[in-house]
Amino acid sequence: MIKVGIPRALLYYQYYPMWKTFFEELGAEVVVSPPTTQTMLGEGSARVVADTCLPVKIFLGHVLSLVEKSDYLFIPAIRSVKRKTYNCSKFLGLPDMTRAVIPESPPILDIDIDINKAKHELYQAIYRLGRHFTWNPLKVRQASITAWQTHLSYRELMSSHGLTPPQAIEKLFGLPEAEPKISPSYPASTQATIAIIGHPYLLYDEHVNHRLIHRLEQAGNRVLTPEMLTMEELESAIAKLVGRAYWTYEEEVVGAGGHYLESRADGVIGVMTFGCGPDSVMMDMVHRRATRLRATPFMSLTLEEHTAEAGVVTRLEAFLDMIYRKKRRRVEICV
Ligand code: SF4
Numbered sequence: 001m002i003k004v005g006i007p008r009a010l011l012y013y014q015y016y017p018m019w020k021t022f023f024e025e026l027g028a029e030v031v032v033s034p035p036t037t038q039t040m041l042g043e044g045s046a047r048v049v050a051d052t053c054l055p056v057k058i059f060l061g062h063v064l065s066l067v068e069k070s071d072y073l074f075i076p077a078i079r080s081v082k083r084k085t086y087n088c089s090k091f092l093g094l095p096d097m098t099r100a101v102i103p104e105s106p107p108i109l110d111i112d113i114d115i116n117k118a119k120h121e122l123y124q125a126i127y128r129l130g131r132h133f134t135w136n137p138l139k140v141r142q143a144s145i146t147a148w149q150t151h152l153s154y155r156e157l158m159s160s161h162g163l164t165p166p167q168a169i170e171k172l173f174g175l176p177e178a179e180p181k182i183s184p185s186y187p188a189s190t191q192a193t194i195a196i197i198g199h200p201y202l203l204y205d206e207h208v209n210h211r212l213i214h215r216l217e218q219a220g221n222r223v224l225t226p227e228m229l230t231m232e233e234l235e236s237a238i239a240k241l242v243g244r245a246y247w248t249y250e251e252e253v254v255g256a257g258g259h260y261l262e263s264r265a266d267g268v269i270g271v272m273t274f275g276c277g278p279d280s281v282m283m284d285m286v287h288r289r290a291t292r293l294r295a296t297p298f299m300s301l302t303l304e305e306h307t308a309e310a311g312v313v314t315r316l317e318a319f320l321d322m323i324y325r326k327k328r329r330r331v332e333i334c335v
Pocket of ligand 1 (some may be wrong): 052053055056086089090091199247275276277278279
């Protein structure tokens with residue numbers, strides 16, 4: 001059976017169920033790289049110039065871990081998934097960059113996704129991708145329909161049932177049931193509701209963020225993430241803050257930030273990496289909004305290779321202390 005490697009990095013958290021379903025429907029076996037380690041990060045960093053952003057270095061580390069384990073690597077070049085909104089340039093050049101810096105990589109299956117082009121170009125690109133596995137266009141069509149249905153179920157699990165991407169992936173593929181994040185019977189001892197905003201590849205890679213979600217939950221907090229919002233909620237928050245989105249991921253930063261600053265959260269944490277141009281602008285917009293509203297505390301956490309765990313823990317503790325104090329004071333005033 002042909003093995004297709006998928007790196008557990010960058011767009012994995014958004015599209016893995018769809019990609020896995022597509023390749024499996026065409027008879028391939030999907031191999032995913034293991035969770036990020038310091039070795040992977042070191043090996044990925046060694047292949048590129050220091051200025052490259054942290055998530056791309058991690059991505060290359062994941063690619064290296066799949067070199068011996070797969071016949072093909074799936075690395076799409078996703079330009080745009082919504083009309084007139086665009087991905088960061090790093091995503092567009094990902095297949096070419098990988099070929100250039102990891103020449104020993106197995107053949108790369110790349111597909112150019114640009115929703116601004118005519119529909120037939122997208123269909124042709126999907127057929128070209130499917131042809132590596134079958135010459136039957138009907139089979140490719142059916143695989144892409146099933147994959148899209150899986151993607152919709154994945155989104156639904158996150159927005160309606162309050163699951164994070166790793167939990168939704170577990171639930172979809174029959175691994176042990178994941179506990180829903182938001183449930184009406186959430187323990188009364190919940191200290192606070194904290195929203196975290198940022199790209200999924202930062203929020204759910206525990207090596208990069210030093211187990212941020214786990215730490216918040218262990219301290220008795222309820223955690224909200226961008227995926228738990230519906231598209232309508234995200235779009236309406238973006239419209240309020242910036243009018244029209246330019247970047248694809250304005251939803252997970254500006255949309256989620258704008259929404260949580262005005263509802264449901266006691267505090268908002270923005271997670272970004274050092275050297276990311278789009279994030280520095282988007283996170284600043286959310287920060288300014290928080291300052292203007294003066295209602296919900298906001299903290300931005302900038303991560304890089306040398307971010308020490310102790311630094312993250314200290315900032316987190318200080319932020320949570322401030323929120324708990326604010327909540328206590330509110331209760332005292334009401335009493
Ligand atoms: S959006 Fe920022 S962090 Fe993500 S790939 Fe682009 S530069 Fe890197």
